[in-house]
Amino acid sequence: MKKLAIATLTAALLLGAGAANAVEEKFITIGTGGQTGVYYVVGQSVCQLVNRGQSDHGIRCTAPATGGSVANLNAIRAGDQDLGIVQSDQQYKAMKGEESFADAGPNEALRAVFSAHPESFTVMARPDAGIKTFDDLKGKRVNIGNPGSGQRATMDVLMREKGWDTSVFRLASELRAAEQAQALCDNKIDAMLYVVGHPNGSIQEAASSCGAVLVPVTGPEVDKLVTEFPYYATSTIPGGMYPGNAEDVPTFGVAATLVSSTSLTEDVVYQVVKAVFDNFDRFKRLHPAFENLDPERMIEAGLSAPLHDGAVKYYQEKGWM
Ligand code: GLU
Numbered sequence: 001m002k003k004l005a006i007a008t009l010t011a012a013l014l015l016g017a018g019a020a021n022a023v024e025e026k027f028i029t030i031g032t033g034g035q036t037g038v039y040y041v042v043g044q045s046v047c048q049l050v051n052r053g054q055s056d057h058g059i060r061c062t063a064p065a066t067g068g069s070v071a072n073l074n075a076i077r078a079g080d081q082d083l084g085i086v087q088s089d090q091q092y093k094a095m096k097g098e099e100s101f102a103d104a105g106p107n108e109a110l111r112a113v114f115s116a117h118p119e120s121f122t123v124m125a126r127p128d129a130g131i132k133t134f135d136d137l138k139g140k141r142v143n144i145g146n147p148g149s150g151q152r153a154t155m156d157v158l159m160r161e162k163g164w165d166t167s168v169f170r171l172a173s174e175l176r177a178a179e180q181a182q183a184l185c186d187n188k189i190d191a192m193l194y195v196v197g198h199p200n201g202s203i204q205e206a207a208s209s210c211g212a213v214l215v216p217v218t219g220p221e222v223d224k225l226v227t228e229f230p231y232y233a234t235s236t237i238p239g240g241m242y243p244g245n246a247e248d249v250p251t252f253g254v255a256a257t258l259v260s261s262t263s264l265t266e267d268v269v270y271q272v273v274k275a276v277f278d279n280f281d282r283f284k285r286l287h288p289a290f291e292n293l294d295p296e297r298m299i300e301a302g303l304s305a306p307l308h309d310g311a312v313k314y315y316q317e318k319g320w321m
Pocket of ligand 1: 040069151
């Protein structure tokens with residue numbers, strides 16, 4: 001991935017225009033997740049709004065599919081991505097240098113931009129697998145997710161609370177988010193995990209292609225996580241959102257958040273935030289999971305890293321802080 005500095009061109013030079021009209025062209029990338037998740041839509045939506053103003057600010061935004069939260073946080077730290085969408089629990093852990101980020105240590109350059117939709121820890125099982133509760137996953141073929149994904153990182157946390165390791169499963173596969181619905185319906189696995197906003201394409205695919213069912217995730221270990229850590233909360237997947245899943249399903253969850261680092265300039269982050277909030281009604285219409293977004297909550301909920309200066313500038317102009 002090109003770094004910002006290398007990718008900086010002067011459009012005015014290309015056009016032979018005078019220096020007075022120079023709009024510097026800058027390329028930025030937002031890391032997302034798999035194509036059937038919601039991060040991908042968040043990234044595409046933010047970029048679409050940013051790119052509409054390209055002739056004014058010169059920023060060209062792209063949002064490729066990635067391995068998910070942990071992969072995005074690592075890529076931002078390495079300078080391979082400018083921004084990324086990440087789970088609030090993983091934002092915290094990257095900032096502190098815990099768990100997946102223990103080797104790298106605390107990331108003091110990490111900056112929060114805003115939080116987006118809520119995500120639920122979602123377990124979905126084949127209808128014939130006899131899985132009615134989270135504990136029924138024992139002895140089954142379970143896709144625990146690719147390393148780099150948020151669901152894998154949060155699953156590791158929950159398994160540790162339960163005193164489980166992967167040997168409790170008959171099979172622990174590491175498929176990417178976009179592959180798991182098909183693997184479930186092809187009877188290669190009994191259950192899949194996804195920390196994701198609802199509705200989303202992957203859960204829809206599993207429910208409609210092979211009658212897959214949502215499984216509640218509750219119990220003392222979940223209660224402990226929710227009580228102990230500010231970035232976890234109880235959550236409900238509404239009944240009737242997916243075919244064959246009429247009941248509300250209780251679980252826990254996180255917030256999806258947009259993060260960056262101090263190496264992205266104040267001006268670029270300001271323009272990204274401005275593109276989203278100046279066109280907020282349009283943004284909200286881009287995905288049903290954005291329906292209940294509220295700007296004043298978005299600059300607070302689930303953010304543990306300090307806000308980026310460019311974001312603060314816009315939020316202060318708006319009188320939101
Ligand atoms: N929460 C997932 C992750 O961090 C991604 C969800 C999505 O793509 O919407 O990997």
